Every structure is written in structure tokens, then in C-alpha cells.
Amino acid sequence: MSSTRDLVTALKAELRRAGITYAQLARELGLAESSIKRIFARGDMTLSRIDEVLAVLRMDFAELARTVANASPAQQELTLEQEKAVVRDPRLLLTAISALSQWTLEQIVATYAITRPQAVACLVKLDRLGFLELRANNRYRLKVDKTFRWRPGGPVMRYFREHAMTDYFGGDFGNPGELLMLVHGQISQAQALLFNERLRRLAQDFAQQHLADQKLPQSERCPYTLVFGMRSWLFGAFRQLLREAPAVAQGQPSRRTTARGLRTAS
DSSP, X not given: OXXXXXXXXXXXXXXXXXXXXXXXXXXXXXXXXXXXXXXXHHTOOOHHHHHHHXXXXXXXXXXXXXXXXXXXXXXXXXXXXXXXXXXXXXXXXXXXXXXXXXXXXXXXXXXXXXXXXXXXXXXXXXXXXXXXXXXXXXXXXXXXXXXXXOOTTSHHHHHHHHHTHHHHHTSOOOSTTOOOOOXXXXXXXXXXXXXXXXXHHHHHHHHHHHHHGGGSOGGGOOOOOOOOOOOSOOOHHHHTTOOOXXXXXXXXXXXXXXXXXXXXXX
């Protein structure tokens, strides 16, 4: 959650932006300038005092909270230690994934065999890990970016490879709305990066549609999981069929060239 110090820091920035000095603020609040300086130096201020300063700035608390939230850059991935903590507890991992889908606490408890206190405890842990910011009434704001992904080769991806990949790809992908395609080709690395960006945008579109469809009755919604993968790779059985690479010794014809010459001579 946002600390009082964060709110006070944001207030100081807003005062500077508005061109209001400590002396002016002191006169508005009926306090000594030294008292104002001491309050801001300690970074400790009551909510009623914060409201008084906001009145001088002609701001409301919601605006200040948004300022604090925007001042914290969103994470694109967690640290290794953060992921280890998440994957250590299946309930915590479940809550984190549900939060990424913007599920409410009520939805999590109604869908999974997890009690409300357990779910709240998981949200508190995710708040401490910096994954989200827990707010009043167990609402939350994600502190990860829209392009967030689990660390490649990290604890969470290893967990899914060991426990979920076989289950996911074990289906025939033949039901309505399901699709599995495998496309192989050779393109430049620059173009590969552009395709990565398109896939990220598609993932964001899927996430936004999930949020938009929350207003539909449960009977009209089906759970889908979108999995993207793109890497420089050739199936192991096919790699064994590759021809040997041409020799690179200067002045020496490659084995492939020699063979072609022999066929031509014959």
C-alpha cells in the first residue's frame, strides 16, 4: 500500500509545481513555517492534515493517490527472489495469476477452493512483494506493466513446464474458439522482434477483451488460455537430418561442393 511518506513526497512535489512555499502554506494553515518544515521533513502527516494541504492545492485525495501510483514505474518482470516466493505457495501463484486477469477477491473465492481469509492473506503477500498495491475493501492495483511476463527460465516458467505444458498441449484444440498452429520459417532478427511486439499487442487485446466481457453473464463466458511461443528452434528429429555444414578452411572445397563436382564429372 502507499505509505504516508509517499503521500507527503507527492504533496511536496505538488506544492513546488503550484509555486506554493512553506511560508505561504503555513499562513494558509495557521501554523508556523518551522512547524510545516518539520512535518514535511519527518514525512509523517495525519490524514486530516493531508486534507488541509490538499484544500490549499485545490486537489482531492484521489488525484494525490494517482500521482503516487504514477510515480512508481510498473515492473515488466519480477526479481528471481520474488518469483521464488510466488511459486513456493500454490495459492499465492493462483492469486497472482487471477490478479493478472483482474479478478476480484469475490471471483477468486467463488471459483477456487480457497477461503476468503486465505485469499486476503495472499493479496497481502503480493502487496509486500510489490506485485500489486492492496487498497481498501480488498481492491487492488497491479504494479506490473501491461507487457509483464514471467522470467524466461525462471521459477514460474519452470513450474508451468513441469506441471502444465503437457496438460495444455494434450488437448486436440478442436473445440469452438480453439486453435493450434505451428509455423516455421527463416526471417531476419529485426523482423522477429517486430513479430514479438505484435504478439504482445495481441496478448494485451486478449486481456482487454477479458475485462470487457466481465459484464456478460457467467453462462456466456468460457475460460480460454492464450499461450505464445517464438524461438530460434528446429525440432530435434529434424536437426538430426541436417546436412553437414560446409567446410570453411580457406582454399579447400567443401564436401558438398566436391560431391556436386563428382556428380557433374560422371
